[in-house]
Amino acid sequence: MTIGKQVPLTLKLLACLKILGRGIVFEEVAEACLMGTETLRAFFHLFVVRFSKAFSSRFIRAPAIASEVQEASDLYARLGFPGCVGSIDCTHVRWVKCPSQTLHSHVGKEKFASRVFQVVVDATRRILVFTSSAPGSVSDKSVAHVDPFIRTLRTNSLFTEFQYHLRDEAGRPVEHRGAYLISDCGYHDWAVFAKPIKNSTDHRDIIYSKRLESVRKDVECCFGILKVCGSSGHCSRNVGILVRNCHG
Secondary structure: OOOOOOOOHHHHHHHHHHHHHHOOOHHHHHHHOOOOHHHHHHHHHHHHHHHHHHHHHHHOOOOOOHHHHHHHHHHHHOOOOOOEEEEEEEEEEEOOOOOHHHHHHHEOOOOOEEEEEEEEEOOOOOEEEEOOOEEOOOOHHHHHHOOHHHHHHHHOHHHHOOEEEEEOOOOOEEEEEOOEEEOOOOOOOOOOEEOOOOOOOOHHHHHHHHHHHHHOHHHHHHHHHHHHHOOOOOOHHHHHHHHHHHOO
C-alpha cells in the first residue's frame, strides 16, 4: 500500500478496468497496484456510476431507424431467421448483501437473492437493450410486460411494418410484416416472440426448434461473458451498473 503518497488517477483507472475485465477481487488488485483496498473500493463505485452515465447510451441502444432494423435483420437472415432483430432473455445476478427485509421478494426460481435483468442482443452479441433490474422473484413475462422496448416493438411502425420474406412449403417467397425477437418459452405468446415448439412430434417443428435454440445461444454467451467479467461480486449496490459497464 502507498504510504504518505497520493495514488495516481491513472493507476486507479487501470485497477478499475482490471476488475471489470477480469472479475478480480479488490484485495488482489489493490495489492498489485500498491494502494489501500478501501481506497480502491470507494473509487471503483464512483467510477462505475460515472462511466455508465457517460458511455452506456453510446454503445447500448436499440435500432432507431430503418437502416439499423434492416442491418439487424440481415444478420439473422443469414442464420435462417429473416425479420428477427435480436435475441432476448433474462438473467439473474446474485445480490450478496440483499437486505433481510426485502429478501422474500428477491428469492425466486434461482433459490438465492438476486436482481433480474432483461437483455436484448444482436447476432454479434452486441447489447441493444438492457433493462433496469427487478427483484429476483419477478418472472420473465412480467419483466417483458413493462419493458418499453417490447412495447415499441409491438406498436411502432418502424418494427410492425418491417417487411421481409419467408418461403412456403413449395419454396416460393412469401412477404411478411413485423420484426420479432428470438426467445425461450418463458415469454408471452406474442407475435414479437419466436419461441421453440415444445412437445411436438413433427420433425419440421423439431428441426425448427433446434435451430432456434442454436441461434439463441448469442444471448446466453453474452450472459456468460458478463457474469465472468462481473464475478467479483463487490458491487452489490451498483450491480446493474457493474453488469452494464462490463458490456464490450
